[in-house]
Amino acid sequence: MKKIITITLLLFAGLTFGGELQKGLGNILVPKKKLNLPYKHYVTIQKSNGQFLAFPLKSKSIDLNKLSKDKLYLLEFSPSTEELTIGEKKQKFTIVNLIKAKELSTKDLGTKEELSDLQKNAPKPLPGKSHLRINDTLTNTVIITAGAILLGSIIAN
Secondary structure (H helix, E strand, O other): OHHHHHHHHHHOOOOOOOOOOEEEEEEEEOOOOOOOOOOOOEEEEEOOOOOEEEEEEEOOOOOHHHOOOOOEEEEEEEEEEEEEEEOOEEEEEEEEEEEEEEEOOHHHHOOOOOOOHHHHOOOOOOOOOOOOOOOHHHHHHHHHHHHHHHHHHHHHO
């Protein structure tokens, strides 16, 4: 895990999103092994091609220790670039400044319960008339085939 995060961070060192407010889905991650970075919490974000990226996470307004590591969050963040000294080298890293984290629930994924224009303009069924049409030829074929299978299994025994 350490190698994956370190490689990902090194690959995207210096990557900046312009510092503007952005939204995205992400998981909070606390590596089990100590990394050479001065951050305890990381956020994993999945790119559109399915690749996961991990970025160091900091926040002034949210206690990161209270966020669950098992849940997916809708994040509002502002990325910035910081120069960190790792060993003897100074490198630029993208740091995610977390502004807001809301636990994602199925309610957030739902659509509004409004009727579409197509549903509103659909013709109303006439009262007393059945709109279910049964194809008699197909129905008879299914019944005869089922009877033949049943009769064949009775004769076989």
